[in-house]
Amino acid sequence: MGRQVLITDDTAFMRMTLKNILEKNGYQVVGEAEDGQVAVDKYLELRPDLVTMDITMPRMDGITAIKKIIEADPEAKIVVCSAMGQKALVIEALSAGAKDFIVKPFQAERIINAVQKVIG
């Protein structure tokens, strides 16, 4: 069975894109979250191998969510999904404990490359 991934993004389109790419490459998408709060809740519930985390989201942003998840599980593996120009935020997310980042628009190759390096 493939490694389990939780996808976090506030747009359904991006979630679908990511899900397609990951599933095509043998990963199992066990959950989807539309904001930071849902992501934290689902993480605690599902304990996936990897979380992809959008940064700008309503209710709770990605950086806060990363901090909360790492607080609950210091070993959590999180990959940040950012848009171009969010450099400062990406660095903040990385220093909060995210393992890597991918830049939108997504390219399958890059995503898989990043995911592989984090969880194999």
Add this chain to the structure above:
Amino acid sequence: MDTSEYRDLFLAEAREYLQGLNIALLQLESDPANREVLQEMFRAAHSLKGMSATMGYQQLANLTHQMENVLDFLRQGTLRANREVANVLFESLDLLELLLGRLDEPAACLEQLDRVVGKLRAACDGSMEEAGSLGNAADGDALLLDEFEKEMLRAGCAGGERARHLQVILDASCLLKSVRAYMVFKLLENFGHIVKAVPGAQELEEEQFEDRFQLVILTQAADETIRSELLQIAEVADVFVRDVPEMGVPSAGLEPAVVRQVEVVSETAVSQEEADGERRNIRRAAEKTIRVETDKLDKLINLVGELVVNRTRVVELGRTDVAAELVSAVEQLDRITTDLQSAVMKLRMVPIKQVFDRFPRMVRDLSQEKGKKVNLEIRGEETELDRSIVNQIGDPLVHLLRNSVDHGIEPPGVRVQNGKPEEGTIILEARHEGSYVLIRVSDDGRGIATEEMLQKAVQKGLLSSAEAQRISDEEVLRLIFRNGFSTAEQVTDISGRGVGMDAVKTVIESMNGSVEIKTSPGEGTRFYVRLPLTLAIIKALLVEVAGEIYAIPIEAIRENLYVAPQDIKTIQGEKVINVRSEVLPLIYLGEMLGMKSGSSEEILSVVVVEAAERKTGLVVDVLLGQQEIVIKSLSRAVEGIRGVAGATVLGNGRVALILDVSSLI
């Protein structure tokens, strides 16, 4: 992305870069310290990498990436451009060329690629060993440690840490490079601490770097650990860990170091300026030209050819008409079309540089292989020639040059014994000479021993011993161009197979050119290749035979004679004439071409032509006059008829066949 439509453009541009790299590498070999050349090469490799990756040519991208690494070390001064490194780079360029030719076979040359990439990597590793012996980097990106940083490193080393120099290379397509750099920094903090970054932290954060940066760190971790950990970060393409160059240099105290740094900085500024200037020049030259498909050009030339033919016709009509205004209009038209024609013909002209450029590399490889020292001097590479001639002249010249390196130039030891400089010189020169271009290939080698050649020729049965007695030195030399003749003791893979020189002659003569050879034993050999400026339009003598008009290329004609019947002698059943004590065979063109000669003239018109060093008299009915004609090739159905080289349309609309003199006689 569908990139197929960019393929041709990619290829053309990639080939230009490749050519540039070849030339630059040769330059570098003779002047290893030349930083501008290195900078130029690095940029070229970098651009090639980017282009290839964009087009999805992974092998090319991989190869150029490794080349780029080696070149980067070279320009930093941490790797010396010695012969091995140059050879590896040359090998890479060869492979690059090979790959460019096989773009559609993604799996082609994989083994070769692995081998070359391995060698390139080994060259980079070599730089780690050599690092430290060279602290002379003067590049903008070079590592310059100030006293404070050196002090820190010394203190760290005293405390049991090791100073390491890291080169981190990111994927060319990496986005948010600064964040990747941040991740590298963050990871390295687990191993030790960063003393210096080039470019500095500020520039890194503002993404003011290409795809690589250097770090100096103090660490206790093993090089391999650092490397493999860093490679775990996504989009980190490669990492090199090595000694810090400056640490190997004994500390020279504060003052000299500062002075040196200042010098180095100003030097950098100058070279940067120069490089910029050079780049601007290159760009300016590029803006002055446009690329045009050769098909379009040929079509234009063909149309102008038609125009010229019709002009001639109008001009002829104008002569018979009495209306003065028409006559002057026609004259005007005549002038303009003449100018137009010469302007269009110039479009076909390209500098012979295109061909010459590949020779330095070839001569270098060859002389290295043969253990000879050869300096190739190229002159007149800006000389322009018709494109189709330029395309064809390459192979014959390759052969002549190979011949000079292989047979002409002596081994260094022999040269010194004979009181010559150790290094032989081959001069390749092109220049205009009337309506011809003369290409001279001369060497200062051993020359050709005519005695030896004569013996060989008799041995091989090319000559009888009786003939050998009478033959002049000049004629002996011409034997070189005979099929089946070779003077080389041993057949090498380069020359000496005896098939080369006659092929050279055939190709050159097929372009209406000629080749001549001169030699002085012990002093060298010179080959003179004469080529017409263009193949599309020639001057020809029009003659009439049995009511038909034929054109004989002027180049082949030596003179025209009127011969009285009593001057024709018969020797061994063949008709000959005696012209200034030279005996020339006569050919009756009408009979030769299978027509009834309609001439009943008492006095024969004879055109003396020369081809393949042989003169012959062609008997024709009427000499009509000289004219410029546009050569039209014959359709495939009538191609290859002996004696006929093509056809042309005359001013009056009649078609005339162009005679191919060399196959006639």
